[in-house]
């Protein structure tokens with residue numbers, strides 16, 4: 084990697100002024116230079132539901148920096164995830180494909196959990212175009228174990244760096260005596276900013292933050308007290324603590340924005356922020372994810388940078404649309420096989436064909452899905468939805484499927500499913516076309532190796548309700 088000069092010159096795409104300046108200094112006769120590409124920063128906020136951010140209407144001040152980004156850029160008001168488990172959802176963000184087409188179907192099994200080498204990803208495409216690529220992550224479920232390292236020059240998975248004092252001093256939760264498989268957003272941010280100092284444009288930076296995933300990785304106590312007055316240590320996992328973790332993550336994300344500003348790179352860098360899934364807080368008798376109500380799959384999505392004018396987009400969009408959108412904004416072609424569709428027309432305020440969003444959870448075939456002991460009805464879940472109608476189809480128990488009119492019933496409280504409901508039939512027919520049902524599993528995961536150790540230490544295997 085090249086080390087840049089201490090202050091980065093601001094690089095802009097060639098406009099009329101730049102062109103005339105180039106001609107004026109006699110460069111007009113040179114052979115065509117390579118087109119300048121914007122740099123790209125993608126931030127995935129694990130376990131962050133849209134409606135706990137200020138820019139999505141939340142009443143508490145959890146996200147001043149994300150709110151600022153949304154004011155300067157484009158906020159998508161209805162972005163739907165492809166899954167509610169970390170690696171499956173991230174694979175869709177990175178490949179632009181629905182799960183049945185990228186191949187990551189579960190968190191834990193003998194197969195079906197790893198991104199195949201022949202699926203192009205944002206990282207592999209951008210590196211092939213000459214981008215410096217770096218990933219700075221915060222937890223095991225997005226590690227190389229799942230194939231997310233492909234395409235990255237530097238892949239810092241956040242594993243194996245114990246952070247003394249960042250849990251034990253503050254945390255009363257059972258079993259956590261190590262930080263080996265996760266790290267707090269401040270540590271991830273320090274590593275990412277150090278890498279930014281070493282690379283020239285264009286670069287692609289992926290930051291994954293994990294703080295809101297569970298109560299063990301706590302912000303500093305004084306920070307938590309802003310949301311939980313009198314806080315001393317976590318004795319229960321609750322909404323104020325979740326909000327405090329989102330706010331701490333937002334503060335760390337703000338350091339990335341500040342760095343882009345201070346280095347003169349902000350104007351030439353696309354910043355995309357989204358999440359992999361949300362988190363239930365008992366709206367449907369369930370805390371955590373792995374099911375597919377809106378609190379689990381309605382994501383934030385914010386874009387800012389070259390080619391993105393400030394706007395809000397009410398249309399239904401999907402996390403699979405992020406990949407083709409970033410490529411189009413970078414002036415690059417989209418590979419074959421992508422299910423997502425560029426959001427650039429919506430960014431420009433142009434009419435665009437409405438989208439259908441697909442999501443699934445193959446909990447039955449995920450050997451880590453202990454939650455089925457409590458929710459056996461959620462063995463196999465497939466969602467297909469438009470902006471109004473949402474079908475949650477259960478192929479092994481179709482009579483227990485669900486249909487919601489989100490216009491009339493945004494809380495998904497009144498199940499309208501019946502086999503002959505015309506909206507249900509329409510969505511069911513579209514669902515069948517996707518050929519996404521999996522009625523045989525991927526096999527038992529073998530042994531008690533490193534993979535099992537990692538999941539156990541993250542709390543998955545013993546009491547794993549989520550991922």
Ligand SMILES: [Zn+2]
Nearest residue numbers: 129169359550
């Ligand atoms: Zn996640």
